[in-house]
Amino acid sequence: MNVLVIEDNESVCSMIEMFFSKEGIIGEYVNDGIQGYNRYKEGSWDLLIIDWMLPGMDGVTICRKIRQENDSIPIIMLTAKDSESDQVLGLEMGADDYVTKPFSPLALMARIKAVTRRANNNAGNSTEKGLLKTQHFKISKEAREVYLNGEQITNLTPKEFDLLYYFAQHPKQVFTRDQLLERVWGYQFYGDERTVDVHIKRLRKKVGTDTQPFFHTVWGVGYKFDETIQTSEG
Incomplete structure (x- = not known):
C-alpha cells in the first residue's frame, strides 16, 4: 500500500511511520498543504491521510479539490476539531473517515484497513450489475x-x-x-x-x-x- 500523509506535526508523522513499517505500508510525508496537493497529483496513491490544519492550504480545501478530480481514492482526515459541525464539513468535502486527535495508532490502522478494503471491494465489483x-x-x-x-x-x-x-x-x-x-x-x-x-x-x-x-x-x-x-x- 502506498500512502500519502499530508501532516505538519512531526510527532504525528513519526508515530504513523512507525506503525506503517510494522504493517508493510509505504508512506510519504509532506508538511505543507500546497506541496501535499501537488504531490498527490504527481504520484499514484492507495490512500490519502490529510490533516485539517495545514500551512499553505488547509486539509478541507485539499479534500474538496481532490474529490473534484477523483471520487474513488480513500481519504482519512486527521484533526483536533471534534465538534459535529466540523465533522460534517470534513465528510461533506468528501472524506471517507474522520479521526480526531489525539488518536490511537491501532484505531487509525483499523480505519485505514477498513476504507481501503471497501475501496478494493467496490473496484472488484465494478463488473457486477449492482x-x-x-x-x-x-x-x-x-x-x-x-x-x-x-x-x-x-x-x-x-x-x-x-x-x-x-x-x-x-x-x-x-x-x-x-x-x-x-x-x-x-x-x-x-x-x-x-x-x-x-x-x-x-x-x-x-x-x-x-x-x-x-x-x-x-x-x-x-x-x-x-x-x-x-x-x-x-
Whole structure:
C-alpha cells in the first residue's frame, strides 16, 4: 500500500511511520498543504491521510479539490476539531473517515484497513450489475448513481452513498450504530458512533423530507430504512 500523509506535526508523522513499517505500508510525508496537493497529483496513491490544519492550504480545501478530480481514492482526515459541525464539513468535502486527535495508532490502522478494503471491494465489483430498485430509489452500485423518484441525486459523499445502498438492501431492518460501523465502514469498536449519526442526519436532508425522511430512529437501538412510514421526524 502506498500512502500519502499530508501532516505538519512531526510527532504525528513519526508515530504513523512507525506503525506503517510494522504493517508493510509505504508512506510519504509532506508538511505543507500546497506541496501535499501537488504531490498527490504527481504520484499514484492507495490512500490519502490529510490533516485539517495545514500551512499553505488547509486539509478541507485539499479534500474538496481532490474529490473534484477523483471520487474513488480513500481519504482519512486527521484533526483536533471534534465538534459535529466540523465533522460534517470534513465528510461533506468528501472524506471517507474522520479521526480526531489525539488518536490511537491501532484505531487509525483499523480505519485505514477498513476504507481501503471497501475501496478494493467496490473496484472488484465494478463488473457486477449492482442495480437496486426500491419504491422511491434506483441505485446503481457500478455507476455509483442514485435516482430518487426519477431525479438524480448528485451531492452524496462516497460514504453517504455506501450507507444508503446498504440500508436500501435491508429495508425495515433495524441496525445498531456498531453494526453500521462494522458493515458499512468496515471496523468495529474503534469507530465514533457520532460518525453514523452525522451521516444519517445528512442523508435525511439530502434525500428525505420532513414527512418522509426514509431513515428512522429506533430509540434505544439504532436506525432503519423504511419508505412506507410518513412522519414528522426530520
